[in-house]
Amino acid sequence: MTEPDDRHENQEPEANAPPEEQPLPEAPLATRATAPKPELPVIVLRDMVVYPGVTMPMEIGRAETLSAIQAAAEHPERTFFALLQREKSEEIDPLGLHTIGVVARVVQLQHGLRGTQAVVVGLHRGIVLRIDEGDEHIVATVSPAQELLPVDPKDLAFVALDEELRNRAAELGARSGIPNDVITKTLRAVTDSGRLADLVAGHLELPASDHQSLLETLGVEERMRRVLTLVQRRIKVLDAQEDINTQVQEELGDRQREMYLREQLKAIRKELGDDDGADDLEELKARVDDLELPAAARKEVEREFRRLERMGRESMESQVIRTYIETVCELPWSELSEERLDLADAARILDEDHYGLDDVKDRILEFLAVRVMHDRRARRDESQAVEETGTADDESGRSPILLFAGPPGVGKTSIAKSIARAMGREYVRVSLGGARDEADIRGHRRTYVGSMPGRILHGMKQAGVKNPVFLLDEVDKLGASLQGDPSAALLEVLDPAQNSAFIAHY
Template sequence: MMEEASFVSPELREGESIEVPEVLPLMAIRDIVLFPGMVIPLFVGREKSLAAVSEALSGEKLLVLVSQKDPMEEDPTPEKLYRVGVVGLIIRTFNLPENRLKVLVQVLARVEIRDFLQTDPFFKVRIEPVREKEPETLSVAAEALMRSARETAEKVLALRGLLNPDLSALLASVEEPGKLADLIAAHVRFRISEAQDLLETYDGLPRLEKINRYLQREFEIASLQAKIQTEAQEEMARSQREYFLREQLRAIKRELGETDELEAEIEELREKIKKARMPKEVEKEALKQLSRLEMMHPDTAEATVIRTYLDWLIELPWKKSTRDRLDLKEAQRILDEDHYDLDKVKERLLEYLAVKKLNPQAKGPILCFVGPPGVGKTSLGRSIARALGRKFVRVSLGGVRDEAEIRGHRRTYVGALPGRIIQGLKQAGVNNPVFMIDEVDKLCSDFQGDPSAALLEVLDPEQNKEFVDHYLGVPFDLSRVLFIATANMTDPIPPALLDRMEVIYLSGYTPEEKLVIARRYLLPRQLKEHGLSEDHLRLSDRTIFKVISEYTSEAGVRELERKLAALCRKVARRIAEGEKGPFRITPANLDKYLGPPEYVEDLRQEEDEIGVATGLAWTPYGGEVLYIEVTVMEGKGHLILTGQLGEVMKESAQAALSYIRARARELGIPPKFYEKYDLHIHIPSGAIPKDGPSAGVTMAVAMISALSKRPVRKDVAMTGEITLRGKILPVGGIKEKSLAALRKGIKKVLLPEKNLKDLEDIPPELRRKLEFVPVKHLDEVLPLALLRARRARRRA
């Protein structure tokens, strides 16, 4: 029990004091901690609180006020209340709606709760006074602390907009550290835990030290908050100012009869969108982006991106197309006029036109022209476009390794653009051009993606109706486009992509075909480019044929055109120097213009040799003649292979050797030759890799020749795969190999019997110049390719 039943409160007015009883009603408060000296209105609504106020008003109007530990607790128990609070004097009450009460309270002093005497219908507690301690004299440190607390408190209150002259004067008038701390705590809102800690600190100087630390943190927070608010207000003020100025400028322009550029641009874009005849979903997206543009400042980076995007959508040919020329005879005439031969391609295109004529809704085919360089794959695409009456677009994919080149970049990237497909359609201006994709076999893949995989959708008639470019983000119909891909070979093309295309092989030209092409197309074009006429330069067919046979060695006609261009340059210089034509170039004086022949038919000067057989090979650039050499040396039966041979070719050599060992006696070869001799097989042009099974027969003939000392006929070439039983299997590239044999002056070609069907692709004039002998077993090859040994001894 307390010795004294009451204590004297601080003076209310001069000479006035109040005695506080030991037992008083208690009201729990939340969200705030009260300090002595405060006068504060409290809103009372809970039943216990209303009962406590009513009890206080029936007595001396004194009430204990204690903060809740949890502000969200609606009906706190004694354990959830702090044990240190304050005594307040109810000055005035105001009734509010809904049975609520507003109470104006003056806080008198700190008290400690000793015991709860009653909890219902309100709290009634026994209290004891708190003996606060103030220093009798202020030290220099205490004075400095008080000044620091005053200055910091004024700064915080000023930043929060709560400082006024009366409060400044009140802060300056307080001389006791404890009272100054209570005054500051009453006006600066701290956290509940911090404020309660201050309330429970009874000594004035330690209380002022704590509040000074709290004030430093509050000052930093208030400063940062004020800075953020200032920046936000400045930005809002700037935006509002710009908005008002812009509106005023628009009003002035309207008064002057001038139109706003932004409004005019928006209206122009809206009209263009309506006229572009976009699909509904695309037009909806375009209008949505236009609305965004209208709300933006015209100079922002995002506005520029949206403008560019809308320009792309507007300029794409959504519904614009050209009418196909469905006259088959006229198309045939144009194709024949532009290209010689190539009957398969022309026939396929005329079939497409026929189907298109009967069914206008037919989807465009996906063609792939495969053949050596210079045979006219790209120019054939232009000719097809001219025959159809369509626009022509060409993109080259050689070396492209980024998938975005096909599908486009996302608009989030700086400098984003659509892919080459969409760019080509914009360039064409129609949605049904002839679209040539050149060098599709030269695509690369790396960490940026696989472009060939992106082409799977483009080159699929079932999928490209809704092709979505990453930049556009909306589908575009590619089903009306006639796609034509070109490649030198099909091996590098992924199988999934190759399966989507109809492959048409273009073989090389025969010398006679090159002569016609040079006379009809190449020479007139070069004469025109060099400013000459037929009266200035005259070339006979024999001269052109000599250029073909002795100055070029190719499947196409690019090198031939370069040689004809060289002749035109020589003549153009002589005319420019004052000489008069016409200049006749004959086979006799051709070397004065082009120098000595570059490709001599050396086979005609060679003799039939032992261990040297002539084989035929296929390359992506046409056919080639291979001279396979075999030398027999003393050794222990080793087989040596040189000339950059691949694994398949090495296995063919092993198979041929096994066949020879198994039938050595029948072939006139010592049965135990592999115990005394080594065989060395070499194919010249050793720096060029070679592979494939086609040289199996040739290597077998060369080894049998070397071991049996029988020469190989110089004018016989052969191709075919060999088995361990001597059977000859079919191979590919018969036309290209035949052309290579003809270029080297070979008269007879031995080919597998199952390749006879491929002779249909060889022009009749070529078949007349070469003798094709079908064989199905090595026994049939040897009498045709090898001479008798006695003839070799007689020659020696």
């Protein structure tokens, strides 16, 4: 027998034999998925988001949150899962929570009279695989979320994006009051671009929904671009606020300075025994406020009053301004005579005061009859606004101006007084005989020494109402001089289309 051939023991393996399994290379740390951590306690957030790598304080208010944070503090790794509610509510509903949150660690837990406060730090993003309601708090099974890293971290565009985000974050931090050395130290300590975006986002004042949207952005480059846009927008908001604050401070500075000087002026006047002027100004101011002035007139009067407040009583110009304001206060801006238009009563009054003059009386009664018809038509017109009925100076109540001509002593002046008595209005007579200056009608400008309002305003002030029967007597005795022709100034006074807007020089 021959010996068995054992050469096969040293033979090499056949070509068809499968090769021995080699271990796979270890995945990079940034993309490696670790095994899911079972049943982490869940802390439900209402108006804040925890970012990975960001340390932040947290106030514990709800009983479920307190139970979850205590369970996390007793865990060896002191970890929990932070989730944001979809809608802010006191009740915790597992179906009303987002699915992406952050696995965080409890750094410090402190109980006090004001409640429980904790300091936590985010570790990494997580995705909920399963969520259950425990006896005292919610627990969830979480899988780490994988970030989408840039294809080439050394790409020039990505490097420029990283530098721009760091520069804008440093600018925002400096304008927010953070010391420059703290900003520089913090930014240098963060080398990962994704963690840089999370760090900057964690310090932005945004709604909770916007923070959650950034948290759910797994692409690093996209998240950096979104954070950079938000930072630049915040810087623009700060620019606008600084401009507004500068303007407000300038206005407040001027007002505070004026108030301070006024208080000093009051104290000086009190020491000099001259504090009665302040009471006079307050009384004058109250009179101005009570007037029913048109917008243009009120603007002018208030401007002059502010000038008067800044001047001393001994100033000559202050006396001019005070006289002007007092004259304005004495004019009848809203006072009216209660008019009565009764043709039979008017005819009786005319007959009592004058004998004869039938043609004159008939013409006056025609004039009054036209006004009666006009007033009745105005009352029937419901589309018009509320108007002062019977006012000759109203644009809607225009009426012709009566002219009485005749030799002296025939009753021209007395018939005008009878018309006023028949209509129930105040009567004002202004004699223009011998007037040679236009200022007699329009008044002098206040720049002249001893300036006064004209005879028209003086007559209105004398009447006390703004709808008197106004008689311009002795018109034919007007004169002319180098100072002007007063008859030319009467054109505006005697024109029914213009006299309601008569403006005096004074």
